[in-house]
């Protein structure tokens with residue numbers, strides 16, 4: 155399956171996907187990586203991996219529609235079949251989301267539907283939550299919503315800071331996103347009635363892949 159990555163920043167999740175896709179047995183290949191941010195650290199990562207890389211700077215577009223149209227055109231030109239958002243910090247128009255429906259994934263650093271939005275780890279610590287984690291889901295128009303493909307749980311330690319907690323969740327993200335992508339690329343995770351049905355060992359079960367707390 156041909157993958158296009160959308161990113162805005164350091165690109166560590168993209169890096170995890172690049173590494174996974176570099177294995178000849180992995181069922182996906184990255185055909186393009188697009189950043190809206192010309193200063194994104196991830197640009198160097200993608201270029202070093204030899205992936206065709208574009209900057210589509212949202213500041214150079216009049217509105218969200220024209221920006222999204224440029225994204226859409228670049229993805230289609232590259233022959234993308236599935237879009238993977240990896241730290242992509244722009245809200246997409248309903249039109250873009252609809253046209254890539256069930257063909258676009260996102261990763262979020264919480265156990266959705268808890269803690270949508272920004273400053274997740276700070277809010278997890280403030281709330282006193284004992285378990286947090288990461289979620290890979292199909293993209294819908296509402297931010298951080300959509301059928302869940304896979305989740306990884308991470309225990310919150312009493313002495314955690316935003317830095318220590320975000321580092322452990324990020325490590326979980328880097329394992330989870332390639333696992334989720336594999337399931338989708340192999341056709342084993344499909345959307346059925348706004349839930350994901352996982353096909354495993356000859357039977358179909360409803361509900362996402364769950365990765366229990368990492369040690």
Ligand code: GRF
Nearest residue numbers: 164165166167241261262263
């Ligand atoms: C990750 O925590 C991801 O879950 C969130 O944004 C962050 C991006 O980090 N959506 P990176 O650019 O992949 O390192």
